[in-house]
Amino acid sequence: NAGVTQTPKFQVLKTGQSMTLQCAQDMNHEYMSWYRQDPGMGLRLIHYSVGAGITDQGEVPNGYNVSRSTTEDFPLRLLSAAPSQTSVYFCASSLYGGEGEKLFFGSGTQLSVL
Amino acid sequence: AQTVTQSQPEMSVQEAETVTLSCTYDTSESDYYLFWYKQPPSRQMILVIRQEAYKQQNATENRFSVNFQKAAKSFSLKISDSQLGDAAMYFCAYRLRGFKTIFGAGTRLFVKA
Numbered sequence: 001n002a003g004v005t006q007t008p009k010f011q012v013l014k015t016g017q018s019m020t021l022q023c024a025q026d027m028n029h030e031y032m033s034w035y036r037q038d039p040g041m042g043l044r045l046i047h048y049s050v051g052a053g054i055t056d057q058g059e060v061p062n063g064y065n066v067s068r069s070t071t072e073d074f075p076l077r078l079l080s081a082a083p084s085q086t087s088v089y090f091c092a093s094s095l096y097g098g099e100g101e102k103l104f105f106g107s108g109t110q111l112s113v114l
Numbered sequence: 115a116q117t118v119t120q121s122q123p124e125m126s127v128q129e130a131e132t133v134t135l136s137c138t139y140d141t142s143e144s145d146y147y148l149f150w151y152k153q154p155p156s157r158q159m160i161l162v163i164r165q166e167a168y169k170q171q172n173a174t175e176n177r178f179s180v181n182f183q184k185a186a187k188s189f190s191l192k193i194s195d196s197q198l199g200d201a202a203m204y205f206c207a208y209r210l211r212g213f214k215t216i217f218g219a220g221t222r223l224f225v226k227a
Contacts (some may be wrong), residue, residue, distance in 0.1 A: 021214065031215065038185040040123070042205055050212075058214065096212050100166065101147055103207075103215055105159035 002026050006091050006106030013075045013081040013113045021076040021109050023091030029104070031078065032074040036060065036087040037108075049074055081113045116141045118208050120218035127196045128226050134181075135191045135221045136174075137206030144168075146191045148182065149207040149215075162204070165189065193223075201225040 004025045013019055025032065033048035035058075044059030049068040063085060065077040074093075078085060087109050092103040117140045128131035139148070150162040165173045165182050172180050177197075181190045193200055203222050209215040 035217070040219060042120075043217040043218065048214050056214075059216075062148060064134055088157065092159075092215075094215075100164045101209055101211065101215075102149065102161050103151075103159070108157050 004091055004093055004104050004106040006089075006109055008109060009107065010110045011112070013111065015081060015083060015113060017081050018077070018079050019073060019081065020078075021089055021091075021111075023074045023076065023106060024072050025093045025104070026072065027093065027095075027104065028092035029067060030071070030096050031101075032068065033058070033092050033103075034064070034066065034074070034076045035092065036085075037089045037090060038087050045090075048075065069074075080088075083113045085111065086113045116143075116208055116210065116216050118206055118216050118218035122221045122222065123219070124222045126224040126226060127200075129191070129196055129198060131196055132192060132194045133196055133223065135190050135193075135204055135206075135223070137189045137191070137218055139187050139189065139206070139208045141187070141208065141210070143210050145211045147209045147211065148180075149209070150178070150180070150189075150191045151205045151207060151217075152200075153203040153205065153220075154201070159205075163191065177183050196225050198225050198227060 007022045034045040034046040047066040049055045091106040116218045146167045152160045177194045206218040
């Protein structure tokens with residue numbers, strides 16, 4: 001059972017470049033989300049999805065796009081990377097009601113924007 | 115909007131001693147979950163303990179227990195018999211049932227041998 005798979009683990013971008021962080025889960029979780037982690041600020045919610053075809057903004061959505069075409073996948077797109085987007089990114093998923101709605105996390109992506 | 119506040123950026127404890135990490139939250143809802151997650155240097159996020167708001171009894175998991183004060187909107191984590199492996203970042207989190215999860219800024223716990 002793979003759980004939540006995030007790729008890549010590390011990425012360096014130049015300002016203005018675009019990229020997609022991939023997230024896939026094989027647990028049939030309805031809920032998926034993206035967080036960024038910065039020192040002293042904890043995990044801040046970027047976007048989340050409550051099911052295929054449904055997405056919504058979190059606390060810090062600017063500069064990021066998401067889509068949810070399948071239950072399994074929830075990619076995060078940076079359209080024009082900026083140094084302020086240097087961070088560690090986590091994808092997380094959960095069931096509704098099941099397992100007390102605890103989050104299952106991917107292993108994280110360390111992103112540096114130069 | 116819901117918020118989660120962890121007022122202690124860093125805490126330190128002697129091995130085998132007890133430490134309490136503080137967390138307060140703000141919500142107007144009545145049906146929600148509260149969590150403590152641990153993040154060791156490996157960056158992996160690990161669930162430590164979970165509390166359902168409608169349950170009055172405080173949750174416990176081995177050496178970890180919580181003091182849940184619903185009226186005060188307080189959710190502290192007590193670690194007993196601290197071990198070197200407990201050294202990590204600890205995040206308090208709030209989740210309205212069936213909705214998004216909001217995290218606090220975290221508390222870094224140091225354990226002294």
